[in-house]
Amino acid sequence: MTILVTGGGGFLGRAIIRRLLESGLTVRSLARGDYPDLALSGVDCFRGDLAEPGDVDRAVEGCELVFHVAAKPGVWGSYEEYYRPNTLGTLNVIDACQRFGVKRLVYTSTPSVVHGGTDIEGANESLPYPETFDTHYPATKAKAEHAVLAANSEDLRTVALRPHLIWGPGDNHLVPRIVARAESGKLRLVGPPSPKVDSTYIDDAARAHIMAAEELAGACRCAGRAYFISQGEPWASDTLINGILEAADMAPCQRYVSPRMAWLAGAFFEVFYWLFRIR
Numbered sequence: 001m002t003i004l005v006t007g008g009g010g011f012l013g014r015a016i017i018r019r020l021l022e023s024g025l026t027v028r029s030l031a032r033g034d035y036p037d038l039a040l041s042g043v044d045c046f047r048g049d050l051a052e053p054g055d056v057d058r059a060v061e062g063c064e065l066v067f068h069v070a071a072k073p074g075v076w077g078s079y080e081e082y083y084r085p086n087t088l089g090t091l092n093v094i095d096a097c098q099r100f101g102v103k104r105l106v107y108t109s110t111p112s113v114v115h116g117g118t119d120i121e122g123a124n125e126s127l128p129y130p131e132t133f134d135t136h137y138p139a140t141k142a143k144a145e146h147a148v149l150a151a152n153s154e155d156l157r158t159v160a161l162r163p164h165l166i167w168g169p170g171d172n173h174l175v176p177r178i179v180a181r182a183e184s185g186k187l188r189l190v191g192p193p194s195p196k197v198d199s200t201y202i203d204d205a206a207r208a209h210i211m212a213a214e215e216l217a218g219a220c221r222c223a224g225r226a227y228f229i230s231q232g233e234p235w236a237s238d239t240l241i242n243g244i245l246e247a248a249d250m251a252p253c254q255r256y257v258s259p260r261m262a263w264l265a266g267a268f269f270e271v272f273y274w275l276f277r278i279r
Helices: 011-022 036-040 053-060 079-099 136-150 174-184 202-217 237-247 259-275
Strands: 002-006 026-031 044-047 065-068 104-108 157-163 225-229
Touching: 002 011, 002 053, 011 026, 011 202, 026 053, 036 044, 044 053, 053 079, 065 079, 065 202, 079 104, 079 136, 104 136, 104 202, 136 157, 136 225, 157 202, 174 237, 202 225
Parallel strands: 002 026, 002 065, 026 044, 065 104, 104 157, 157 225
Antiparallel strands: none
16 A cells, blocks of 8 residues: 655654555655655655645545645644645645545644634544634644535545644654753743643654544544544643653743733744844
């Protein structure tokens, strides 16, 4: 069986590919950059843009299963910068899957698609999409998730997974930024008290994707549905951050900034960057 992982060069994409290769499966990757190490490990690497249907078609044709992991994350940028990879790119993946007879599509979504700006505690997947979003990332991911679930059919089984705050060995996003900020002496925690947050260890995030794909090939109980993915044990954010610092052999951060001050500082810099067109 040939399997495609979009975003195969990323943190989660690599973890999924590693598990697939360990199972002896034929794996492809579609990404914007070149990843020679993936090619050396036996992955058939396609370089392309999700927003370009031709690039997606070349990678999808001949596959039976697609893990659509690639996306533009973050909170800063124009709507178009997020819409093209996150929404249009996903629509292209769905279209290619339908035209080339792909049987299963596992989509990496985010809990942010149901976040309306207030704290969420003790909720489940029945939460509706909010009417408005704080940033373009969840707005474009929500449109993409809705399209993936709506595409579920007898011919193409789909599922959306919502892992939250993935971390662990190989992380190229969260951990390096926290460590670098601490090394510069500029790290501050918001609080106290620190809010609790769910997180997902990288191996568990990858395993959830593999299990979802297996279920789509079996009883299909998850088909057409979305699932939150986490460790099931929310931590105070300062506990999580200081745990990362401890793993990096660094002293814990004990400096805090009040939530109000953090909000005001963030608002000021967003306006400043927008006015002067700073990227």
